[in-house]
Amino acid sequence: MSEEAWRPVIPTGREDALNEEFPSYLREALFRWMARAVNEDRGYVYRNRFIDFQNAARTDIGFRGEGLLSWDNQVLPSLRKLDDATFTNLLDYFASTTHFAGGASEHPLEKPLSDGGSAWTVTRWQQTKARLVKRVPDGVRKAMSQALSGTDAASIKLQEAWLDAYGTNPRASVAYSHAVVAVETAALSVIPVGGPEPTLANLFSILEAETPKWRLVFRDSPKAPGAKSLAMMLRTIWRGHESRHGRPDYADASLEEARAAVILAATLVQWFTSGVVVPVAPSPAQTTSGR
Numbered sequence: 001m002s003e004e005a006w007r008p009v010i011p012t013g014r015e016d017a018l019n020e021e022f023p024s025y026l027r028e029a030l031f032r033w034m035a036r037a038v039n040e041d042r043g044y045v046y047r048n049r050f051i052d053f054q055n056a057a058r059t060d061i062g063f064r065g066e067g068l069l070s071w072d073n074q075v076l077p078s079l080r081k082l083d084d085a086t087f088t089n090l091l092d093y094f095a096s097t098t099h100f101a102g103g104a105s106e107h108p109l110e111k112p113l114s115d116g117g118s119a120w121t122v123t124r125w126q127q128t129k130a131r132l133v134k135r136v137p138d139g140v141r142k143a144m145s146q147a148l149s150g151t152d153a154a155s156i157k158l159q160e161a162w163l164d165a166y167g168t169n170p171r172a173s174v175a176y177s178h179a180v181v182a183v184e185t186a187a188l189s190v191i192p193v194g195g196p197e198p199t200l201a202n203l204f205s206i207l208e209a210e211t212p213k214w215r216l217v218f219r220d221s222p223k224a225p226g227a228k229s230l231a232m233m234l235r236t237i238w239r240g241h242e243s244r245h246g247r248p249d250y251a252d253a254s255l256e257e258a259r260a261a262v263i264l265a266a267t268l269v270q271w272f273t274s275g276v277v278v279p280v281a282p283s284p285a286q287t288t289s290g291r
Helices: 024-037 048-057 071-081 084-096 110-115 138-148 153-166 172-190 201-207 226-239 255-273 284-289
Strands: 044-046 068-070 120-125 129-134 214-216 277-279
Touching (some): 024 110, 044 048, 048 084, 110 120, 120 138, 120 153, 138 255, 153 255, 172 226, 214 226, 226 255
Antiparallel strands (some): 120 129
């Protein structure tokens, strides 16, 4: 929840508890945004957005036919009766099909969700849309924002991993796979590797060489050599991906494993795309001998 959010002078005991459901007080605050999402005008809305949701979700929430509906007298009573799962999916559907300005730093849904103590927040999706995802601590979210807001191929794949790890319908193994692909895409765009189908595994020998040609921008240390430390992080996410191959003891990734992989992937993607991983400058002797 936002540190700037108003807090009751007399504590209620619910200030710091995140709610995965949508109680009435939170729904009422969200209805204002939902009215804009369905283009409410002078108290009326077209029912087509709700019809489209019913079809996409393969569920019937009672909307029929064509034409206008009264927002206050017909739509809101129906929305107040929805079970939490359906309401969550409806809110996510509206967020994912409503334009989110590219230059906006925060989605308009974030404030009512945060102020209301919701366990859900919003993340940018496909650059101009948004999706509901599980809330993480503000510090983590801010640290992740740069990697998750990029438009390069690695960042887009990372956004898919984040959605599959923290979204309304989490898919742990899929999230882990997307995280690995995001790191591979970012890493192989910086460090060239031969071969028709290079993967992260091809980078290990390059980074673990006695005199690696790549380093981190941090000051190097014999106790924590940058290239080898980077290789260890890559090995961690690569070897931890047990669900990548079928075998007799196959097991899907757990949600905890997937979310940890996505967090690690975000760090690695940001490093590769922001210039933290750089080539080692040739020594004076190498420069001289090359003349």
